[in-house]
Amino acid sequence: MTQATEDTEDTEEFSLPRSRQANERLHALIPGGAHTYAKGDDQYPENLAPVISHGRGAHVWDVDGNRYIEYGSGLRSVSLGHAHPRVLEAVRREIDRGGNFVRPSIVEVEAAERFLATVPTAEMVKFAKNGSDVTTAAVRLARAVTGRPRVAVCGDHPFFSVDDWFIGTTPMSAGIPAATTELTVAFPYGDLAATEELLTRYRDEVACLILEPAGHTEPPPGYLAGLRELADRQGCVLVFDEMITGLRWSEAGAQGLYGVVPDLSTFGKALGNGFAVSALAGRRELMEWGGLRHSGDRVFLLSTTHGAETHALAAASAVQTTYAEEGITARLHALGERLAAGVREAAAAMGVGDHLVVRGRASNLVFATLDEHGRPSQEYRTLFLRRLLAGGVLAPSFVVSSALDDDDIDRTVEVVAQACAVYRKALDAADPTPWLAGRPVRPVFRRLV
Structure with a gap:
């Protein structure tokens, strides 16, 4: 070179x-x-x-x-390295068996069991392809459960979704109606008093608090636990975006490391080692709103043609097993x-x-x-x-x-x-x-x- x-x-x-x-x-x-x-x-x-x-x-x-030593592989998604043999073996096995069917594959329940064993703070999980799929599903579910219109995002984190509820708050807001953007408000990371003031200002209007539980700095002592208590007191849903922290902070993400359990959490990136898979996980009481075993209004939680492709779910299971067995x-x-x-x-x-x-x-x-x-x-x-x-x-x-x-x-x-x-x-x-x-x-x- x-x-x-x-x-x-x-x-x-x-x-x-x-x-x-x-x-x-x-x-x-x-x-x-x-x-x-x-x-x-x-x-x-x-x-x-x-x-x-x-x-x-x-x-x-x-x-x-030219050959390069690469960092940030696949925007943090390829944490085991490219063409990892254990992941590829799992993917090839499923590709040879067919990748998408008219009914759920047994791989779907096996992948769900593997995920919930890795993230035991969650009780149910639904898979998709992109991080934006599942963060937007979390927002929709929070709005349905609470009956509230507003979303509070942590303003210190750069990205949550490609969808209008978030992109409208960025400088690239062209094409997004102001009425949509006005429903998203921001709170500062690490400042419980400011977050409480925001929730008081929009009393009974905020459906959820969504944030990356950790970033370039560690959470201040007691912050995440305080946010959990504040969300409970104000009646809103606490959502952890674990796209980056998932697996990299601990096998169970930041919630596993810091011991604070969100209502909903979203995973992606490292989950598939480059294969397209993401996950919305959370409490059964909330997740069942998107299912068939409840008596309320149906919530269109997630329904994706390719969300349960067998080879991607097999990749996710192989990744989690590799993390656990190889430290x-x-x-x-x-x-x-x-x-x-x-x-x-x-x-x-x-x-x-x-x-x-x-x-x-x-x-x-x-x-x-x-x-x-x-x-x-x-x-x-x-x-x-x-x-x-x-x-x-x-x-x-x-x-x-x-x-x-x-x-x-x-x-x-x-x-x-x-x-x-x-x-x-x-x-x-x-x-x-x-x-x-x-x-x-x-x-x-x-x-x-």
Whole structure:
């Protein structure tokens, strides 16, 4: 793999000509050039957005033939590494038996039993394909159960659903009626008093509180338990979005780690190791509203043609078994701790320890790039990503998979050190522009292209 050099005067820059051509083809046929905005080429330095050919374990190859150590695999979904043999074996077995039938497959009940054994705080589960499917189902169910119209979302978390009830609150709200958006209100993470004030202001109007139970910081002591008590007192449904925390925090997610039981919870991402599967889980009393064994109005909870494809459910069961038998969550934490320590040491050695900042739980690390004034900077992020790519590291985050080994971590830290040397030069110049070679990367949620 050709590596770019560190000085702005050098003429030989790392380039991806075939990926660049493939990106043009993608944009010609697919709005945004990708099926997930977070995978868009605007998230990468100009002309340096690799188009992937294939992956195995913790490595991926682009169409130009370059190999990368990959982090944040599949937007955190591939936590066991690409083409994991145990998962593929389960998937192949079911594909050979047929994938979708006119009646439920026995695989559906087996997958439900496996899930509820993994997440014993839930009593029933329903599977779907995407995280948005199940978070929106949770909101619909909460509204039906409580008879209330409003949804309270934690404003400190960036994403809950592609559906109108949430996207209308973001800068990308075009096409969503204001009347829909007005029914979604926000509360700050970690602040029980502010949340109680919100619920008092909209007394008897809020159907549910929905939040990621943990993020880049640990929950303040007593916070989740206090939120549980507040939801009970105010008569609203408590929903934990465990898309990221599920399996990565503990096999049973954040609710299993912190010991606070939500009414409903949603899982996805790591659940299928890249195969499309998500889950809505919760108390039987609530979940049965979407079933056939109650006397009230029917709730259209979830009904998806492909939600119970046998191969995806088999993948989910294999993932959960692998986590339990091989101690995957502990391994993710150990790898993340090794990586975080190495990156912090490299950044400090190059004098940029206050500017390249590693944050989050060890199993879910992200990094912030700060300018000479300590402010978040897309320009410095661009500089940093360029150097990582040139060194063979594809890292929109530092979220680890269990397929990484010590050599991968050591090589990553070495490349980070090289990137930090350039970062230091840009800070000294108080201007990263000469090191960008194009426009800076951009946030996903922005009003204008």
